[in-house]
Amino acid sequence: MQEQYHRWFSPRLQSDIEVLVFGHAGYPVVLFPTSMGRYFEAKDFGLIESVSWFVDQGLIRIYCPDGVDSRSWYNRGIHPADRLRTQVQYDSMIKDELFPLVRQQSGIDRVCTAGCSFGSYQATNFSFRHPELVRYVFNMGGVFDIRSMLDGYYSEDVYFNNPPDFIPQAQSPSFTDLFVVLGTGTHDMCWDANEQMAKILRGKGIQHWLDVRENRPHDWSAWREMFPHYLSLIHA
Numbered sequence: 001m002q003e004q005y006h007r008w009f010s011p012r013l014q015s016d017i018e019v020l021v022f023g024h025a026g027y028p029v030v031l032f033p034t035s036m037g038r039y040f041e042a043k044d045f046g047l048i049e050s051v052s053w054f055v056d057q058g059l060i061r062i063y064c065p066d067g068v069d070s071r072s073w074y075n076r077g078i079h080p081a082d083r084l085r086t087q088v089q090y091d092s093m094i095k096d097e098l099f100p101l102v103r104q105q106s107g108i109d110r111v112c113t114a115g116c117s118f119g120s121y122q123a124t125n126f127s128f129r130h131p132e133l134v135r136y137v138f139n140m141g142g143v144f145d146i147r148s149m150l151d152g153y154y155s156e157d158v159y160f161n162n163p164p165d166f167i168p169q170a171q172s173p174s175f176t177d178l179f180v181v182l183g184t185g186t187h188d189m190c191w192d193a194n195e196q197m198a199k200i201l202r203g204k205g206i207q208h209w210l211d212v213r214e215n216r217p218h219d220w221s222a223w224r225e226m227f228p229h230y231l232s233l234i235h236a
Helices: 054-055 081-106 116-127 161-169 173-177 192-203 221-230
Strands: 003-010 015-022 026-030 060-065 110-115 134-142 180-186 207-217
Touching: 003 060, 003 081, 015 081, 015 180, 026 081, 026 116, 054 060, 054 221, 060 081, 081 110, 081 116, 110 221, 116 134, 116 161, 134 221, 161 192, 180 192, 180 221, 207 221
Parallel strands: 026 060, 026 110, 110 134, 134 180, 180 207
Antiparallel strands: 003 015, 015 060
């Protein structure tokens, strides 16, 4: 499997950003890390290996960017408004720094975003904020509501970065062919969050699949089963 390492100084984050890219060709998938996870997490936990067939066949190319959760949502030492500010900067980095690389390598304008656990928040939040850039969203064990991480603070920025709040009112022509997967299990602590998100998407008429797997936990073992199945749904 071809593997590329990219590192650059992000003017938006005012720090270096690191990205691993797996594959030589194929439909681009931007895979976000879990809570406080790093760019190498998906490789270390076997998630990349679980989809090696798609990558080796040149059907899929996976981009794994670093996360900034330790500086944003999990940074209790700064004001919630500053946590939001870092998240907004991260969103901008993905859109204006990573996506140009993705388009340059793939020639594709609307990609797939994916994530496990808190990575699903990033995948979903980004996709509904920028639906003109995303065609597929694959969530595994997803959590979507970040209000509990803000110590009661609420603002316009919170609203526009909290999917259960802003998605019901969001409008875009790109919603007509957006496809969202909500993967969870009956032993997943985030099952209810996925049921609630499915209800929101049904209300908006957005194509989605709520995939509830019997006895599957909130764990990499379940996500390694889900990810190959979901990638098989991509039609370039």
